Amino acid sequence: RGQVQELRVPGSSGELAAILAEASAVGRPVVVRGGGKTTEGECLAQEGETLLSTRRIRQFLGLFREGGHDCCRVEAGMTFDELERHLRPKGLELAVRPLSLSATLGGTVGIGGIDVTSWREGTFADQVLSMQVALPDGRLVECSPVVESDLFEDVLYGYGQFGIVTALTLRLRPALPVRLERRYFATPGEAAEALI
Numbered sequence: 001r002g003q004v005q006e007l008r009v010p011g012s013s014g015e016l017a018a019i020l021a022e023a024s025a026v027g028r029p030v031v032v033r034g035g036g037k038t039t040e041g042e043c044l045a046q047e048g049e050t051l052l053s054t055r056r057i058r059q060f061l062g063l064f065r066e067g068g069h070d071c072c073r074v075e076a077g078m079t080f081d082e083l084e085r086h087l088r089p090k091g092l093e094l095a096v097r098p099l100s101l102s103a104t105l106g107g108t109v110g111i112g113g114i115d116v117t118s119w120r121e122g123t124f125a126d127q128v129l130s131m132q133v134a135l136p137d138g139r140l141v142e143c144s145p146v147v148e149s150d151l152f153e154d155v156l157y158g159y160g161q162f163g164i165v166t167a168l169t170l171r172l173r174p175a176l177p178v179r180l181e182r183r184y185f186a187t188p189g190e191a192a193e194a195l196i
Helices: 014-024 080-090 107-108 149-155 188-195
Strands: 006-008 030-033 051-052 060-066 069-075 127-135 140-143 165-170
Touching: 006 127, 014 051, 014 140, 014 165, 060 140, 069 080, 080 107, 127 149, 140 149, 149 165, 165 188
Parallel strands: 006 051, 030 051
Antiparallel strands: 060 069, 069 165, 127 140, 127 165
């Protein structure tokens, strides 16, 4: 291979799709990195590969109602923490969100995303009503359970093997009264003491 790792940080879904098409045309492998929270190391590119970061594709695109539910449309590089900062002032929240608030929405779709509410609400991926996916050939495709349903099913829990999620439409619910505190500790002993 003999090529150094290449870092690409697109600012839009279209730019991301163009990078995929370019890499596909020359046979260059692409590794996607959102929040970098994977435990298996899939977000680490090797020599000769393109590391594609989705962190600039993170806009909140809007709220609306569909089928009697509050919904939102967001870009997939947004983190759960960023989404909550948009939703909480409006009295809304996701029914399921993983404990890692710095994980990206798009990356979590590929693994499902479980929460303490998953026994009742399913996974985070189950809250997805539709999504835009960038395919390896550079096409941007909107999919849902009724439009491009095979692609929709492949991308959910698909570990990013079928395309890159660039935007999501998510089902929301009224926010439950919760107080969230973030505490940082210098040592494990301090954390254990605070827990006790």
